[in-house]
Amino acid sequence: xxxxxxxxxxxxxxxxxxxxxxxxxxxxxxxxxxxxxxxxxxxxxxxxxxxxxxxxxxxxxxxxxxxxxxxxxxxxxxxxxxxxxxxx
Numbered sequence: 893x894x895x896x897x898x899x900x901x902x903x904x905x906x907x908x909x910x911x912x913x914x915x916x917x918x919x920x921x922x923x924x925x926x927x928x929x930x931x932x933x934x935x936x937x938x939x940x941x942x943x944x945x946x947x948x949x950x951x952x953x954x955x956x957x958x959x960x961x962x963x964x965x966x967x968x969x970x971x972x973x974x975x976x977x978x979x980x
Contacts, residue, residue, distance in 0.1 A: 893929045893965025897949065898958045905936045905947045906974050912938040912945040913971045924968040929961050938971070 906925065914922045928935040934949040951959050 893927075893967060894963040895929050895934060895959060895961045897934060897960075901949060901953070901958045905934075905949055906971075908947050909936045909938040909945045910971050910975070912940050912943050914940045915971075921968060924970050925974055926966065926968045928966045929964050931961055931964060934959055934961065 909925055926937040937946045
């Protein structure tokens with residue numbers, strides 16, 4: 893998976909979906925955010941049991957290019973790690 897995205901757009905999406913992340917859970921996958929890179933959008937998804945938040949980021953927003961996807965893929969990353977990326 894490889895993509896380039898507008899930093900502010902990515903940070904907003906991480907903040908939006910992180911509201912459904914469980915920090916203290918016996919199931920480690922629930923403490924992360926799933927990122928799916930498709931050819932036409934980037935999807936971020938998080939879940940606490942029966943509560944799910946999904947955020948789709950299209951290639952362009954209001955005519956401005958926000959995202960370029962070079963290689964499709966899927967990964968689940970720790971919310972703590974993702975929030976650090978946004979500060980770089």
